[in-house]
Amino acid sequence: xxxxxxxxxxxxxxxxxxxxxxxxxxxxxxxxxxxxxxxxxxxxxxxxxxxxxxxxxxxxxxxxxxxxxxxxxxxxxxxxxxxxxxxxxxxxxxxxxxxxxxxxxxxxxxxxxxxxxxxxxxxxxxxxxxxxxxxxxxxxxxxxxxxxxxxxxxxxxxxxxxxxxxxxxxxxxxxxxxxxxxxxxxxxxxxxxxxxxxxxxxxxxxxxxxxxxxxxxxxxxxxxxxxxxxxxxxxxxxxxxxxxxxxxxxxxxxxxxxxxxxxxxxxxxxxxxxxxxxxxxxxxxxxxx
Amino acid sequence: xxxxxxxxxxxxxxxxxxxxxxxxxxxxxxxxxxxxxxxxxxxxxxxxxxxxxxxxxxxxxxxxxxxxxxxxxxxxxxxxxxxxxxxxxxxxxxxxxxxxxxxxxxxxxxxxxxxxxxxxxxxxxxxxxxxxxxxxxxxxxxxxxxxxxxxxxxxxxxxxxxxxxxxxxxxxxxxxxxxxxxxxxxxxxxxxxxxxxxxxxxxxxxxxxxxxxxxxxxxxxxxxxxxxxxxxxxxxxxxxxxxxxxxxxxxxxxxxxxxxxxxxxxxxxxxxxxxxxxxxxxxxxxxxxxxxxxxxxxxxxxxxx
Numbered sequence: 001x002x003x004x005x006x007x008x009x010x011x012x013x014x015x016x017x018x019x020x021x022x023x024x025x026x027x028x029x030x031x032x033x034x035x036x037x038x039x040x041x042x043x044x045x046x047x048x049x050x051x052x053x054x055x056x057x058x059x060x061x062x063x064x065x066x067x068x069x070x071x072x073x074x075x076x077x078x079x080x081x082x083x084x085x086x087x088x089x090x091x092x093x094x095x096x097x098x099x100x101x102x103x104x105x106x107x108x109x110x111x112x113x114x115x116x117x118x119x120x121x122x123x124x125x126x127x128x129x130x131x132x133x134x135x136x137x138x139x140x141x142x143x144x145x146x147x148x149x150x151x152x153x154x155x156x157x158x159x160x161x162x163x164x165x166x167x168x169x170x171x172x173x174x175x176x177x178x179x180x181x182x183x184x185x186x187x188x189x190x191x192x193x194x195x196x197x198x199x200x201x202x203x204x205x206x207x208x209x210x211x212x213x214x215x216x217x218x219x220x221x222x223x224x225x226x227x228x229x230x231x232x233x234x235x236x237x238x239x240x241x242x243x244x245x246x247x248x249x250x251x252x253x254x255x256x257x258x259x260x261x262x263x264x265x266x267x268x269x270x271x272x273x274x275x276x277x278x279x280x281x282x283x284x285x286x287x288x289x
Numbered sequence: 290x291x292x293x294x295x296x297x298x299x300x301x302x303x304x305x306x307x308x309x310x311x312x313x314x315x316x317x318x319x320x321x322x323x324x325x326x327x328x329x330x331x332x333x334x335x336x337x338x339x340x341x342x343x344x345x346x347x348x349x350x351x352x353x354x355x356x357x358x359x360x361x362x363x364x365x366x367x368x369x370x371x372x373x374x375x376x377x378x379x380x381x382x383x384x385x386x387x388x389x390x391x392x393x394x395x396x397x398x399x400x401x402x403x404x405x406x407x408x409x410x411x412x413x414x415x416x417x418x419x420x421x422x423x424x425x426x427x428x429x430x431x432x433x434x435x436x437x438x439x440x441x442x443x444x445x446x447x448x449x450x451x452x453x454x455x456x457x458x459x460x461x462x463x464x465x466x467x468x469x470x471x472x473x474x475x476x477x478x479x480x481x482x483x484x485x486x487x488x489x490x491x492x493x494x495x496x497x498x499x500x501x502x503x504x505x506x507x508x509x510x511x512x513x514x515x516x517x518x519x520x521x522x523x524x525x526x527x528x529x530x531x532x533x534x535x536x537x538x539x540x541x542x543x544x545x546x547x548x549x550x551x552x553x554x555x556x557x558x559x560x561x562x563x564x565x566x567x568x569x570x571x572x573x574x575x576x577x578x579x580x581x582x583x584x585x586x587x588x589x590x591x592x593x594x
Contacts, residue, residue, distance in 0.1 A: 222518065
């Protein structure tokens with residue numbers, strides 16, 4: 001049982017990091033970023049290249065992933081989402097653009113990195129064994145701790161720094177924030193870059209455990225959507241809660257229903273639909289976003 | 290044109306376009322009541338499985354099982370729709386996307402659907418006769434099965450779009466438009482929005498079901514991955530690219546996207562890159578869809594009104 005809970009916390013930390021980026025972008029621009037999973041994959045491949053191929057330190061690789069994805073996010077916001085959001089009257093157009101972008105990133109990743117499953121050598125060897133109750137490799141502990149550190153840093157940044165305050169104001173009420181002198185264009189771009197960066201960091205961290213291949217972008221996006229829906233779209237605490245809940249459910253489900261395989265996910269999906277029909281805005285969301 | 294080019298496989302492409310545009314027109318109808326539907330793949334898959342199971346296990350005629358598949362889908366969608374249609378905007382979009390994944394996983398885990406192996410060697414449609422008069426001959430005796438499916442698909446597509454056009458211009462169509470603009474206002478002047486939403490959603494799923502059902506009969510096999518998330522997103526793209534304000538948008542959009550994808554096949558590994566760039570460019574340049582181009586405008590403005 002302790003083992004299951006530990007796995008749940010570890011998975012949850014990863015998931016929360018992925019969901020945070022998605023929910024940040026949604027809160028700021030009301031865009032459902034279909035390409036989030038693809039950004040995660042891109043981050044994974046950058047870390048793979050820098051750490052696995054060039055044999056630089058892991059920290060450098062994670063930083064490279066973060067910087068690359070932040071640049072990609074900023075460019076995507078400036079040249080794709082901003083004109084579309086400005087010119088079209090329907091919010092659906094941005095969703096279509098995000099879907100197109102997901103296909104585009106998929107194609108780019110496939111061309112640049114090929115279709116093979118890629119992994120990197122272990123960061124640290126060895127397995128922690130605590131009385132045979134909890135058995136967990138050291139590298140998983142490291143990755144879990146790093147993920148939680150990033151989450152805490154992100155929350156502190158949003159809570160106490162000036163850009164963080166500006167972005168929270170934007171998420172609450174765009175017009176009011178603008179009237180108070182918040183530079184909407186600049187902080188939208190910053191927010192999108194930050195969201196993409198979080199996806200990249202998550203991808204970079206996880207490449208050392210599960211590896212990465214060009215096809216997992218879509219499934220990761222769907223998981224991220226689920227976490228965001230559990231917690232409530234556009235709420236940071238909700239994304240973290242959603243990530244940990246999904247991680248825990250998966251960990252427990254895969255242990256209890258080990259004989260049935262895909263049944264776990266089916267049960268999670270079905271219970272999510274029932275949950276949403278009772279509480280459409282998720283755990284902590286505002287009604288109708 | 291096909292006779293000249295000698296590419297008989299275009300019949301297959303056109304058949305697919307016709308069937309996918311039927312399913313896309315269902316997605317369009319949910320847009321018409323103001324909901325972003327990315328779950329059509331779920332109903333197409335369900336329809337496909339219903340036909341596959343009826344034809345292979347129970348020997349039901351193809352011509353009977355297709356409507357049954359459609360009705361099954363619209364019944365399921367009523368049950369699901371009753372709860373999820375309360376969601377709006379992005380939330381509805383996300384839950385329908387999850388629905389596609391649910392359909393795939395259900396198909397994987399139920400015993401009747403034969404898991405990941407799927408159901409293959411589904412018999413071709415048999416003959417359809419009323420009082421001994423053969424209306425449609427047995428497909429397996431025909432020389433060119435592709436051509437026969439082509440006619441079935443195109444005739445069905447014409448019926449669907451004619452029906453859709455009629456529906457949009459009927460009283461229910463006007464009520465649906467009121468839902469798209471403001472649900473609270475519509476409800477306050479006495480429109481039963483709950484029933485109307487469910488009706489529109491069930492018609493939409495019916496179309497998804499029959500589209501998927503015939504698609505499966507052509508390929509004579511169905512797997513849990515026959516329709517998946519990417520297909521659901523493509524259905525949505527078809528509608529957007531064609532133009533959401535036009536009844537015939539899904540048809541044009543599907544033709545453009547499917548044919549474009551097929552023609553780009555010659556570019557090999559750059560296919561997806563070029564395809565997605567074109568889609569992104571289209572969204573940037575024509576946010577209201579292909580039909581908003583001026584050459585189409587004259588004829589369409591009059592039709593929609």
